[in-house]
Amino acid sequence: MQVGIVGGSGYIAGQLLRMLAFHKDIEIKIVSSKSHAGEKLSRVHPDLLNILDLRFSDMNPVDLASRVDLVFLALPHGTSINYVPDIYEIGTKIIDMSADFRLKDPDLYREWYGFEHNYPDLLEKFVYGMPEFHRNEIKNSRYVSVPGCIASSTIYSVAPFSMLNLDNNIVTVDAKVGSSGSGSGTDSSKNYSERYNSVRAYKPVHHRHTPEIEQEIKYISGKNIKIAMSAHSVNMVRGILTTSNIFIDLDEPDALSQLREFYKNEKFIRLIFDRKSNFRYPDPKTVIGTNFADLSVISDGYIKRIVSIGAIDNMIKGAAGNAIQSMNIMNHFDESEGLLIPAAFPV
Amino acid sequence: MQVGIVGGSGYIAGQLLRMLAFHKDIEIKIVSSKSHAGEKLSRVHPDLLNILDLRFSDMNPVDLASRVDLVFLALPHGTSINYVPDIYEIGTKIIDMSADFRLKDPDLYREWYGFEHNYPDLLEKFVYGMPEFHRNEIKNSRYVSVPGCIASSTIYSVAPFSMLNLDNNIVTVDAKVGSSGSGSGTDSSKNYSERYNSVRAYKPVHHRHTPEIEQEIKYISGKNIKIAMSAHSVNMVRGILTTSNIFIDLDEPDALSQLREFYKNEKFIRLIFDRKSNFRYPDPKTVIGTNFADLSVISDGYIKRIVSIGAIDNMIKGAAGNAIQSMNIMNHFDESEGLLIPAAFPV
Amino acid sequence: MQVGIVGGSGYIAGQLLRMLAFHKDIEIKIVSSKSHAGEKLSRVHPDLLNILDLRFSDMNPVDLASRVDLVFLALPHGTSINYVPDIYEIGTKIIDMSADFRLKDPDLYREWYGFEHNYPDLLEKFVYGMPEFHRNEIKNSRYVSVPGCIASSTIYSVAPFSMLNLDNNIVTVDAKVGSSGSGSGTDSSKNYSERYNSVRAYKPVHHRHTPEIEQEIKYISGKNIKIAMSAHSVNMVRGILTTSNIFIDLDEPDALSQLREFYKNEKFIRLIFDRKSNFRYPDPKTVIGTNFADLSVISDGYIKRIVSIGAIDNMIKGAAGNAIQSMNIMNHFDESEGLLIPAAFPV
Amino acid sequence: MQVGIVGGSGYIAGQLLRMLAFHKDIEIKIVSSKSHAGEKLSRVHPDLLNILDLRFSDMNPVDLASRVDLVFLALPHGTSINYVPDIYEIGTKIIDMSADFRLKDPDLYREWYGFEHNYPDLLEKFVYGMPEFHRNEIKNSRYVSVPGCIASSTIYSVAPFSMLNLDNNIVTVDAKVGSSGSGSGTDSSKNYSERYNSVRAYKPVHHRHTPEIEQEIKYISGKNIKIAMSAHSVNMVRGILTTSNIFIDLDEPDALSQLREFYKNEKFIRLIFDRKSNFRYPDPKTVIGTNFADLSVISDGYIKRIVSIGAIDNMIKGAAGNAIQSMNIMNHFDESEGLLIPAAFPV
Structure with missing residues (x-):
């Protein structure tokens, strides 16, 4: 073709x-x-x-x-x-x-x-x-x-839990994004000396990927869930990590099982669960250059929430x-x- | 002495x-x-x-x-x-x-x-x-x-708003931390090749700084606010950025004013408000080597929240x-x- | 198989x-x-x-x-x-x-x-x-x-000129190497905080790749050329850059032509000659993840030398x-x- | 004032x-x-x-x-x-x-x-x-x-040996320079995504600091020594490392002693000689933010040369x-x- x-x-x-x-x-x-x-x-x-x-x-x-x-x-x-x-x-x-x-x-x-x-x-x-x-x-x-790139990582992470009985209808998402997401332009904020070693919020509220995430979550679960995202640039070129707080009382085995079932036939979605590896939670470092989305979920016994984490190569x-x-x-x-x-x- | x-x-x-x-x-x-x-x-x-x-x-x-x-x-x-x-x-x-x-x-x-x-x-x-x-x-x-280092950035960011009328008693905190916070040890996760370019959750739930943050917030505001923190390591040696979601209906001028008043006599707390700078929100890059805590706050009109951001040199x-x-x-x-x-x- | x-x-x-x-x-x-x-x-x-x-x-x-x-x-x-x-x-x-x-x-x-x-x-x-x-x-x-990894980049860079009439029999080689070359061990010099942002000579004299380089140069040119190498670690995980000084009076078109002829049928050797690109000389950044060796050569009119540069992914x-x-x-x-x-x- | x-x-x-x-x-x-x-x-x-x-x-x-x-x-x-x-x-x-x-x-x-x-x-x-x-x-x-910044590191490294009986009148210098040396401009080669992780020759021959180095070496030693420099940008913002090959038959104790004597009353010149430290040779990492020039010298028994290394914060x-x-x-x-x-x- x-x-x-x-x-x-x-x-x-x-x-x-x-x-x-x-x-x-x-x-x-x-x-x-x-x-x-x-x-x-x-x-x-x-x-x-x-x-x-x-x-x-x-x-x-x-x-x-x-x-x-x-x-x-x-x-x-x-x-x-x-x-x-x-x-x-x-x-x-x-x-x-x-x-x-x-x-x-x-x-x-x-x-x-x-x-x-x-x-x-x-x-x-x-x-x-x-x-x-x-x-x-x-x-x-x-x-x-x-x-969108952040949308992808967020949807993959949040969708599997969206149909459950959440404590509220707001999911907070913290996104950490490599520089390639903002393109090859030359404004001064992209200058290497300005950006190297930097960790910046660049869109702490009202990120444009919000409506597409909400649209897809609605498509999947039928529910109106609001996404409270803050997008940060971090010191790398490729990769996105999203960390999402979902307020629900769900223990970790059930949460991992929910994730595994949801994506069981998907070749390019991987569930990270080896807690003895240096890479025990998703990390863009392990997917650079590939089409994988790496996902995992952790349950918090102190505050009733699960933390759902996704990592992708933003360009792939x-x-x-x-x-x-x-x-x-x-x-x-x-x-x-x-x-x-x-x-x-x-x- | x-x-x-x-x-x-x-x-x-x-x-x-x-x-x-x-x-x-x-x-x-x-x-x-x-x-x-x-x-x-x-x-x-x-x-x-x-x-x-x-x-x-x-x-x-x-x-x-x-x-x-x-x-x-x-x-x-x-x-x-x-x-x-x-x-x-x-x-x-x-x-x-x-x-x-x-x-x-x-x-x-x-x-x-x-x-x-x-x-x-x-x-x-x-x-x-x-x-x-x-x-x-x-x-x-x-x-x-x-x-503690994450505790410091979080307390500085959250305290000024803690006495206000929050929508719920949970504040979510996403912390991004440089490697110096985890010391000079030699376990394999600290190996440069393993950690460079990495963005990892290392303590997505139940971080030990949680109780000291809650203790100090209580001391300052008298309120029992729960801190839902996730700690990540990012690709740098020095610095911490914390991004906190506080659910309250507060517009940005009022939020900035609250912050300014709260710290008005504090020499080592700086309020970041020049939105035309490359560094329009706090970034550890601008405080490396100094004793400053740089703070700012952004109001979200879509979801009723403020995002309060703090940056410090974790070692200072x-x-x-x-x-x-x-x-x-x-x-x-x-x-x-x-x-x-x-x-x-x-x- | x-x-x-x-x-x-x-x-x-x-x-x-x-x-x-x-x-x-x-x-x-x-x-x-x-x-x-x-x-x-x-x-x-x-x-x-x-x-x-x-x-x-x-x-x-x-x-x-x-x-x-x-x-x-x-x-x-x-x-x-x-x-x-x-x-x-x-x-x-x-x-x-x-x-x-x-x-x-x-x-x-x-x-x-x-x-x-x-x-x-x-x-x-x-x-x-x-x-x-x-x-x-x-x-x-x-x-x-x-x-060996440094040997590869050096041999690819120096061999094409080794049979020419050099001013002396010493070639100086400065090698810049990513951390993956020194393995996944855990001695303290490999700790991320110690190595990040660092540019160190780690073997300024007597690097072990010296004899294999000299052996192969001899094999190719029949000449006993001595390699004065200094190996440095730089702030990256993958890649090697070698910069070699060869003392000879050779203008740049002739030098580039010599290089092109020498490798004319080699699929994995690339000659870098687009001087208008951001990557106008070899840079490991452009070969990461590939089997290419990128080579170029520059002629110095001030001192009679050519500078021959090679870049490879050290692991590939x-x-x-x-x-x-x-x-x-x-x-x-x-x-x-x-x-x-x-x-x-x-x- | x-x-x-x-x-x-x-x-x-x-x-x-x-x-x-x-x-x-x-x-x-x-x-x-x-x-x-x-x-x-x-x-x-x-x-x-x-x-x-x-x-x-x-x-x-x-x-x-x-x-x-x-x-x-x-x-x-x-x-x-x-x-x-x-x-x-x-x-x-x-x-x-x-x-x-x-x-x-x-x-x-x-x-x-x-x-x-x-x-x-x-x-x-x-x-x-x-x-x-x-x-x-x-x-x-x-x-x-x-x-000039590269000139400084080179002069500090080469001057102490310039009055000795060198085997030839050419010193090769390999310089590795952080991005701050090339300023805050916005041409595309300075874009973070283009420069991060990069190790590039940017001026492999004919660098403008050459004549000031030669002038000062002449001033100090009275000799016409030619500097064959290649300048590279490496993956950092601050710092310069220069590695200079000086062809002379001088053992390491004598070389270190020569260096020590030459700078014995200079407060901002430090001699690095603790070979058991992770920082056993000069590294800009240890001088960032300071006015020190860190120097050391290594003698090669295989090829009669000394390698003289200098590290400075290029901006200081x-x-x-x-x-x-x-x-x-x-x-x-x-x-x-x-x-x-x-x-x-x-x-």
């Missing part, structure tokens, strides 16, 4: 490229970038040298889409929406990495993203690209909207990995094709 | 030593260490080379205490308690860095530390060494128990800094002596 | 395991470890969870070797030599990760490794496992000794990657099988 | 500010910055909050200089030179942090910096601000040009520290005033 990538110079596009380059059913035909048109991919993705000897095209997204079977849109939020309606007319399959088609309720775009979403009908065409919960829909769709299970897994399902490839990669442990 | 340090090879002792070395009212007379007796201090604290040319003594803690005016005990939890009763008899002033004399209720030692505390009368002699809340007691005491405001500030108060030195140090920013 | 790994708990063994687990011609049959016998592999190699659900065996190396077609010995220097003679009798193929069979001259073991090598005949059976220079020998051998092209590439050649598999892995860039 | 700082928003200016803020003989009167005029210092130097509550002025450098006793020029290379002639006319003392007045031979500016230096007479007025070698000149001067002994030490000497303050600061070890 021939694919194209729009917005090919960003980190998420880079991750798509390096994984697709080794995918046996895929030919990467065109990769566009406004700012890097004409340059070799390896100028900005140096690992691709001698692996993918293409140059960035300046082709318009719609023209690009007309020449391939499937297009990945790796564009900023609020930009995909400018091209999707026209691409939809052409019939090319779309996997959108932005938030523009994640939320089912168009009003939420005004509230959380600050723009008016004028394509509510298209919102219905897109499936939320989380294979574990939408596999059948993806199989029968041509349009996938890939979940939090972006390019779910995109490719969704692509595989949509196109009836082996669901794991291109996703079984040795981890870079330790790194 | 002549001081001695028992347990001088650990990181906290190192921090005491390098700060006391430049303190104009102090002479460091004896520094003991069982494992490094006979070695120069600079063997394990290499920055002290040519600054403090002493060797570690193997002197017994009580003997050591008998030769100085004030002794710092930098021993593991459950060890100080073996020496304090005898030192008390001698009359030497004591600043204990461990948890052995922090809690007023002896029963809590059984529950949280797993040992029976047989000196409830001595517990009453010790003042909790947080100058901002116990200045007068410290001034009139000879015995100070220095607060979370340990040696409060110890020296307490020593200054106790001995009627200038409270800031030895504590006004240029930060190591950026580092 | 069935393989076994002796000494399976170290980092290099871990890297072999995670790469072999996805190798289509290999079945991993037994993995032994004295210190972790009975434990799951994922206890120490957490990324292998759900990928390779074996337990460490305590089987004797010779017994283990008798049950497989090929054995990887991932043992400390001076230990492999105790088992190789007996395994040789059995006829199992051997890939030795240690230095015990790298040097052709047995006397060098006394000088550089401090032990007497009593099997000079076996030294002749082993091929130095650098596919680029020994491909035909490997094809016809059953015994491979895998090059510096160890497990060359081991597997050698295994592929020896067994007539596709030489690249198991070695085409997406990089973990950026990480 | 009243001082002003021109170019106050950079990292070196920040370091001057935080050290001068605690200097008992200094009042910081004006700090200018074009790009941050009107903003509080703490916007870009967050550690200065509540310590130095000034705002950046947009005052012209010459006007600024006219209102203070001494001005620090923290401007890019090639910019100081535009203001120094006019400030010279006013008579204000000048400490210039740039390279514009470091070299005695004006022709070298054309060759190494690409501009024509039109003030050879002013070059003679400036003293090279390395107190260890120019103390008397500084005492009698009003104009100091502060050495490599910039602001030597500036302040020079200021103290020039103004007959205690030479150590403001420079005795507890290190931030470990960090």
Whole structure:
């Protein structure tokens, strides 16, 4: 199958490229970038040298889409929406990495993203690209909207408990995120000297992934659970850890069992339970370079709560990995094709 | 004044030593260490080379205490308690860095530390060494128990709001801690290759600083507030960030004003409110090497909560800094002596 | 083909395991470890969870070797030599990760490794496992000794220029090495707090890789060139950078051309020459997780020298990657099988 | 004494500010910055909050200089030179942090910096601000040009051996430099995701500090020694390590003795010789936040060379520290005033 990538110079596009380059059913035909048109991919993705000897095209997204079977849109939020309606007319399959088609309720775009979403009908065409919960829909769709990175780790961690009898309807989530999540831009807060060794809240309240998490929790459990998230950047490039407080009286064996049952057939979800390992709870360090989400849960006897922890590589299970897994399902490839990669442990 | 340090090879002792070395009212007379007796201090604290040319003594803690005016005990939890009763008899002033004399209720030692505390009368002699809340007691005491590092950041962040009308009596606290908090030991989880780039929950529930936080919040506000803490290690050596969710309907100007009023005369507490800086919320990066606690608070309009954030250098405001500030108060030195140090920013 | 790994708990063994687990011609049959016998592999190699659900065996190396077609010995220097003679009798193929069979001259073991090598005949059976220079020998051998990590980067960088007319017979090499090169041990110098942010010379003179570098340079160029190396540890887990000064009057186009010609058919050697990229010279960051050696050379007009720079992932092209590439050649598999892995860039 | 700082928003200016803020003989009167005029210092130097509550002025450098006793020029290379002639006319003392007045031979500016230096007479007025070698000149001067950071570490390491009988006249120097050396700018190579975990040659040949090193070595030894330097950036913010190969037949006790004698009365030069410490050779980690240069030397019996290693905090002994030490000497303050600061070890 021939694919194209729009917005090919960003980190998420880079991750798509390096994984697709080794995918046996895929030919990467065109990769566009406004700012890097004409340059070799390896100028900005140096690992691709001698692996993918293409140059960035300046082709318009719609023209690009007309020449391939499937297009990945790796564009900023609020930009995909400018091209999707026209691409939809052409019939090319779309996997959108932005938030523009994640939320089912168009009003939420005004509230959380600050723009008016004028394509509510298209919102219905897109499936939320989380294979574990939408596999059948993806199989029968041509349009996938890939979940946000923090959203992914949070949904994986909280969903298994959401249908239980919680003490209140608020789950607190503390997210710790690597720098790749905020892109390759050059504002001064991204300067290495400013960010190295830093642990900062960057969005302590009102993070944009909140509504998609609440939407999916509702989809899974039928319940209106509110997510009180605080997002922090930590001193690493790749990876997300989410620590969620769920107020419920549930002992640890029952909680672990609930988690195990919930994901029992899911190849890319792992339950961490070896408490004698140095890595006795999930840690992004152990999933770097892979499509795994590592999960565990701890029960607190002092305060009636469970702490549900999730770790992913933000660029893979939090972006390019779910995109490719969704692509595989949509196109009836082996669901794991291109996703079984040795981890870079330790790194 | 002549001081001695028992347990001088650990990181906290190192921090005491390098700060006391430049303190104009102090002479460091004896520094003991069982494992490094006979070695120069600079063997394990290499920055002290040519600054403090002493060797570690193997002197017994009580003997050591008998030769100085004030002794710092930098021993593991459950060890100080073996020496304090005898030192008390001698009359030497004591600043204990461990948890052995922090809690007023002896029963809590059984529950949280797993040992029976047989000196409830001595517990009453010790003042909790947080100058901002116990200045007068410290001034009139000879015995100070220095607060735990996570406890310090949490108490500073939560106390100013604890007397308000909270929606529930549980505050969730997510702590992110540098490696120096867990010492210079050599178990495999401390190996650089295992820990670098890692973000791990190491104590997701039932952290031992919980009861001292609750004790102090009760002391300040009169209320029984429960602390639901999860402690994580992050990829840095120094520093703690705590992010606390307090469920209350309070807008941001009122919250900031509450914080400012609460600490208005405190030299070592800073309120972070410049939202245009790269460091618009507290970040340990900006306090490394100093005795400051940087605080701020953000109000969430979506979920009725405030997020109160604190950042300290765990080895200074979370340990040696409060110890020296307490020593200054106790001995009627200038409270800031030895504590006004240029930060190591950026580092 | 069935393989076994002796000494399976170290980092290099871990890297072999995670790469072999996805190798289509290999079945991993037994993995032994004295210190972790009975434990799951994922206890120490957490990324292998759900990928390779074996337990460490305590089987004797010779017994283990008798049950497989090929054995990887991932043992400390001076230990492999105790088992190789007996395994040789059995006829199992051997890939030795240690230095015990790298040097052709047995006397060098006394000088550089401090032990007497009593099997000079076996030294002749082993091929130095650098596919680029020994491909035909490997094809016809059953015994491979895998090059040292710093040696690999240095040989790749220096060899292409060694036959030219150098101004003197000394090449200075400055090596910068990640922590994984020194293993998962627990002496205090490996403690995270001691090593983070550190840049240390750890072997400024007389590094043990010196004689194997000189041996191979001699093999390639026929010349006795002396290597004046200083090895440093830097603040990262994976990767090696070597910077070599070669005193010769050679302009940059000629030097780059020399490098390109020398490696023109080598799939895993890349020449870095895009001077407009952020990665305009080799950097381990761009090869992490891959089997590539990235090379470049710069000519100095001020002092008549060229600076030849090499970057590898020390655990892959510096160890497990060359081991597997050698295994592929020896067994007539596709030489690249198991070695085409997406990089973990950026990480 | 009243001082002003021109170019106050950079990292070196920040370091001057935080050290001068605690200097008992200094009042910081004006700090200018074009790009941050009107903003509080703490916007870009967050550690200065509540310590130095000034705002950046947009005052012209010459006007600024006219209102203070001494001005620090923290401007890019090639910019100081535009203001120094006019400030010279006013008579204000000048400490210039740039390279514009470091070299005695004006022709070298054309060759190494690409501009024509039109003030050879002013070059003679400036003293090279390395107190260890120019103390008397500084005492009698009003104009100091502060050495470059890599130059400082190299000169300190190489000078003590430069008058000996070297085997050739070339010393190779490998420099490893933290990010703060390249400033707070925002080009994409400084993006955290691009630079974290990276070890890069950034100036493998023809580094601009070469001529000032050669000039000072000549000044000290009378010999024309050529410096073959390669500069690398490593994964840290602060610190420089230089490793220099000097080809001479000198055993280690003699080499250490040579070093000790050479610096015997220098308070801020430390000789590292405790080979049992984790820090048995110089490491910037042990000098972070201080004005020390840590030096050591190792003799190689295999190749007749010594390896001379130097470690400094690039922002202090490599910039602001030597500036302040020079200021103290020039103004007959205690030479150590403001420079005795507890290190931030470990960090």
